[in-house]
Amino acid sequence: MLVQLSHPNRQVEIKGPKRTKDLLRELNLVMEAHLVIRGDELVTEDEILADADQIEIRPVISGGI
Amino acid sequence: MNCTKCPTSTRAVIGLPRHNAAFCKSCFITFVHEQVARAIKSFKMLSHEDRILVAVSGGKDSLALWHILLTLGYRADALYVNLGIGSYSEESHRKVRHYADTVAAGYGAKLLVHVVEQEAGAGIRELATILHRPTCSTCGTIKRYQFNRAAIEQEYDVMATGHNLDDEAARLLGNVLHWQNDYLDKQSPTLPASVEGFAKKVKPLCRLSEREIAAYAVVNRLDYIVEECPMAKGSKMILYKEVLNRLETESPGTKQRFYWGFLDKQAKPDAPAESMADKDQRTLVPCDSCGQPTTAGTCTYCKMMAKAKRSAV
Numbered sequence: 379m380l381v382q383l384s385h386p387n388r389q390v391e392i393k394g395p396k397r398t399k400d401l402l403r404e405l406n407l408v409m410e411a412h413l414v415i416r417g418d419e420l421v422t423e424d425e426i427l428a429d430a431d432q433i434e435i436r437p438v439i440s441g442g443i
Numbered sequence: 444m445n446c447t448k449c450p451t452s453t454r455a456v457i458g459l460p461r462h463n464a465a466f467c468k469s470c471f472i473t474f475v476h477e478q479v480a481r482a483i484k485s486f487k488m489l490s491h492e493d494r495i496l497v498a499v500s501g502g503k504d505s506l507a508l509w510h511i512l513l514t515l516g517y518r519a520d521a522l523y524v525n526l527g528i529g530s531y532s533e534e535s536h537r538k539v540r541h542y543a544d545t546v547a548a549g550y551g552a553k554l555l556v557h558v559v560e561q562e563a564g565a566g567i568r569e570l571a572t573i574l575h576r577p578t579c580s581t582c583g584t585i586k587r588y589q590f591n592r593a594a595i596e597q598e599y600d601v602m603a604t605g606h607n608l609d610d611e612a613a614r615l616l617g618n619v620l621h622w623q624n625d626y627l628d629k630q631s632p633t634l635p636a637s638v639e640g641f642a643k644k645v646k647p648l649c650r651l652s653e654r655e656i657a658a659y660a661v662v663n664r665l666d667y668i669v670e671e672c673p674m675a676k677g678s679k680m681i682l683y684k685e686v687l688n689r690l691e692t693e694s695p696g697t698k699q700r701f702y703w704g705f706l707d708k709q710a711k712p713d714a715p716a717e718s719m720a721d722k723d724q725r726t727l728v729p730c731d732s733c734g735q736p737t738t739a740g741t742c743t744y745c746k747m748m749a750k751a752k753r754s755a756v
């Protein structure tokens with residue numbers, strides 16, 4: 379599956395099928411600080427992601443005042 | 444994972460460990476609206492007659508706040524301050540403008556804009572260099588000043604900002620770590636118009652985590668700027684948020700207990716404190732087995748040893 383990441387913007391190819399929370403763990407990312415979006419729908423941490431899926435992992439932390 | 448609120452099992456879009464819940468799209472939107480309504484009510488933030496000025500930046504929090512207030516039927520205009528941070532400001536300005544034209548206008552709400560470069564003759568980067576101050580603090584000072592001035596001059600009743608639970612918990616952690624007691628007093632989600640020339644300020648998103656607000660923006664297809672402000676990189680606030688998120692992951696509800704617990708303490712007038720010695724004299728008696736002070740008849744040590752001896756035989 380193609381995974382889009384931010385800070386810095388990059389794409390990585392990850393082998394599926396894979397549970398959302400395992401994907402995050404593999405990339406060393408904390409669930410509480412990220413949203414996982416498949417296509418344009420949010421998915422929960424127990425969702426199984428397939429090879430054909432387009433995934434975006436979007437950070438939610440902002441630093442401004 | 445299915446929605447824990449729907450009678451028919453609908454697929455959930457988000458799990459909320461701190462509430463032991465998972466919600467489908469429509470239950471999640473209802474949840475967010477309820478949390479904002481509860482904050483508004485319990486901290487006496489807004490009334491439907493108030494004219495509200497929302498401070499918008501193009502980020503998820505402020506756009507979601509504007510959207511929620513309009514959806515809940517409040518009269519909310521917004522102010523965007525363009526700080527002149529190159530393409531970052533251009534893009535965030537475009538996103539705010541887009542929301543104002545396509546959604547807010549339909550509610551009869553308008554967008555006010557203040558461009559820093561036009562007034563100061565320099566962008567924020569140059570200003571920070573000229574003033575020898577960190578960019579984020581320069582930025583914050585300018586935004587606070589402009590929002591307050593616009594609110595007073597254009598006679599808004601109250602100013603609303605998109606500060607969320609994570610912002611407030613991170614700020615509280617920073618203030619506690621450095622024992623900034625003066626700042627602790629100013630951390631209430633509602634700050635009254637204390638003196639002439641200061642607008643009333645409220646934070647209606649204080650019951651919602653950063654992740655919940657980002658999710659709200661996604662399910663409502665709000666187009667916000669995802670990139671971090673290039674000036675905020677490596678800020679202390681981000682470090683505190685990361686630490687709190689690690690704790691939250693291990694132990695859901697930590698952020699909420701930390702910040703709401705503080706607000707609870709702040710709301711209660713201090714009870715006349717009983718000294719530790721007075722309390723000990725009132726509650727402690729000699730242990731009936733060894734004579735050391737205890738609150739029970741037999742002390743914990745003696746009970747533990749008695750049990751150990753019993754199981755040893």
Ligand SMILES: [Zn+2]
Nearest residue numbers: 446449467470
């Ligand atoms: Zn539901």
Ligand SMILES: [Zn+2]
Nearest residue numbers: 730733742745
């Ligand atoms: Zn004893």
